[in-house]
Amino acid sequence: MEHDEHGEHVSLLIVDGANVVGSVPDGWWRDRRGAAERLRDRLAERGGGEEIVLVVEGAARGVESVPGVRVDAAPGSGDDRIVELVAACAEPGACVVVTADRELRERVRAYGARCVGPRAVRPQT
Numbered sequence: 001m002e003h004d005e006h007g008e009h010v011s012l013l014i015v016d017g018a019n020v021v022g023s024v025p026d027g028w029w030r031d032r033r034g035a036a037e038r039l040r041d042r043l044a045e046r047g048g049g050e051e052i053v054l055v056v057e058g059a060a061r062g063v064e065s066v067p068g069v070r071v072d073a074a075p076g077s078g079d080d081r082i083v084e085l086v087a088a089c090a091e092p093g094a095c096v097v098v099t100a101d102r103e104l105r106e107r108v109r110a111y112g113a114r115c116v117g118p119r120a121v122r123p124q125t
Contacts, residue, residue, distance in 0.1 A: 016099035
C-alpha cells in the first residue's frame with residue numbers, strides 16, 4: 001500500500017482536476033482538456049499502490065482514463081462529486097484529496113479524508 005509524505009496509509013487519492021490544473025499559470029485556460037490530460041499522465045507516472053481518481057468538470061469532460069488513473073467526469077460540480085467519492089470511501093482515513101480549495105477541504109474532512117495541496121502531485125513552474 002502507498003503512504004503519504006507523513007507515512008500514513010493511502011488507499012484512494014482523489015484529485016480535484018480543475019483546482020490542480022489552475023494552480024499553475026501555464027496557459028491551461030487555452031486548452032482545459034489538454035491540461036487535464038497532461039495532469040492525468042503525470043498522475044499515471046506516480047507508480048504507487050493507491051487508487052487514483054482524477055475528477056474533471058466542464059471543458060475537461062471527455063478525458064479518458066488510463067492505466068493507473070480513473071478519470072471521473074462530474075455531471076455537475078466537481079466539488080460535489082469529490083465529496084460523494086469521499087463519502088463512499090470504505091476507509092475514510094485512508095482517503096486523500098488533492099486540492100487547495102478551502103471550502104472543499106472542510107467538506108471532505110467532515111467525512112474523515114485528509115487533504116494535501118496541488119504541489120503534492122504537480123511540480124510548480
